[in-house]
Amino acid sequence: MDKYLKQSLSIDAAKNRRPTTRRPRAAAATASADIEDLASPSGCRAVAGPTTAAAAVRAELLRWYDANRRDLPWRRAAEPPAGSGSGRGEEQRAYAVWVSEVMLQQTRVPVVVDYYSRWMARWPTVDSLAAATQEEVNEMWAGLGYYRRARFLLEGAKQIVEKGEFPRTASTLREVRGIGDYTAGAIASIAFNEVVPVVDGNVVRVISRFYAIPDNPKESSTLTGELVDPSRPGDFNQAMMELGATLCSKTKPGCSQCPVSSHCQALALSSQNASVKVTDFPRVVPKAKPRSDFAAVCVVQISQGFGEGIAEAEGKDNLFLLIKRPEEGLLAGLWEFPSVLVNEGKTDTLNRRKEMDKYLKQLLSIDVARRSSVILREDVGQHVHIFSHIRLTMFVELMILNLKDDGEELCKEGPDSTKLRLINENAVQSMGLTSGIRKVYNMVKVFKEKRLKEQSQVPTRKRSRRLK
Secondary structure, eight states: OOOOOOOOOOOOHHHHOOOOOOOOGGGGOOOOOOGGGGOOGOOHHHOOOOOHHHHHHHHHHHHHHHHHHOOOOOHHSSSOTTTTTTTTTHHHHHHHHHHHHHHTTTSSSSHHHHHHHHHHHHHSSSSHHSSSSSHHHHHHHSSOOTOOOOHHHHHHHHHHHTTTTTOHHHHTTSSSTTTOOHHHHHHHHHHHOOOOOOOOHHHHHHHHHHHTOOOOOHHHHHOOOOOOOSSSSHHHHHHHHHHHHHHSSSOOOGGGGGGGGOHHHHHHHHOOOOOOOGGGGGOOOOOOOOOOEEEEEEEEEEEEOOOSHHHHHSSSOEEEEEEEEOOTTTTTTESSSSSEEOOOOOOOOHHHHHHHHHHHHHHHHSOOHHEEEEEEEEEEEEEEEOSSSSEEEEEEEEEEEEEESGGGGGGGGGSSSEEEEEEEHHHHSOOOOOHHHHHHHHHHHHHHHHHHHHHHOOOHHHHHOOOO
16 A cells, blocks of 8 residues: 555544534535635645645646547647747736636536637727627627636726736635636646645545545535646646546546556545545535426517517517616626516416516616517416526517617617617527527527417418407
8 A cells, every 4th residue: 555545544443534414514415516626725724735646646646647538629828839938928828828718617618618619709909898789798608607707807807907917826716806716727737837726626636536635525514626737737737636636526437547546545545445435525515406487488589560470470570678687796798688586386387477567667767568469478488497506497578560660769768778779580599598588589489480380371361450
């Protein structure tokens, strides 16, 4: 057994080290935990071990990483050209690392590759990003989720450009809006070669098994930065993350291929006691059950000066009403169809429409019924959208209005016209809507196509009747 392990591991000791099943503290069972909330390097407790063993682990892990690392665009961008020095090149690498690490939080690598490539093609430098608008950034980000990260990227870029230089250390990087311990460590070590650890979910798992720490390291603050290679800190941190993402997986760790398995205390314990498994480390903390919310969503389509039938309303410069969400909170600053939360006991059609009518009247400062006729108003269906801490059931309806005057005036008469927008169908197709709102729009499209097909089979006189 390696000297790095404790010399006397009895069966009884192994049983005592097995993860307990006690109920975790409520504070730790949050479903919306952010990667930046993991134990910070400054608060880590170093786990004692011989320097020679630490050096062996570094060497073995880096050899494995050099031979097996995945070819990813942000890694190519972060590699300094031969003979390059410091300066703008390092800042450009720092920007590339920053963008990729933020995108990779809660998102799989294959998905991020395409988003990253499009992002860097449009905003190749921090200066170019700082000149973008929040709406442009949201459109580029659409589909990645966790939109506050996109907002923080833009705000952070503006802050860096205003200061005139890219922060070069983990401590100064943490002063940038939206950059926490994890992202600061990644940028500082990979771009600027600072010897500082990076702690993401994959590293948490690797360290927990390496030292056989049964408690979730996030709550026990037992992670260590002692292993970080002083000569190649960036590569070492990426190697740790790569190991956790590929071989040291949650449920099926590839211990036989692991380059540092001979140093792994969890593997040593499991080899001595069949009841102890490598996957017991770290102990799984149950996620809090997301709360259930219910919303009435009304896709308002406006047809100006045309007949009272869905067939006549199609293809006639139709406009759709969008509302901008508040600048703080869930999906801050993003555009959506009119939506209002309703009580669980009042999700029936009558109550939902009452709440929606009240909302639209307040939103537009006019009585829509007095200045328009309703061509169609029908329920389309339900869509359940899962956020990290919310299970949102959306009851979707389509309302087609035939306005008696200029539709653009609707958006000018509300209490805050900057939060209202009428856009045509082409703009809806290309706009960066959230995945939930995109799903709602696609539901409406399918519904309309079905109704048009049904109407095409009805005699003309009946077809021209108003559909209620």
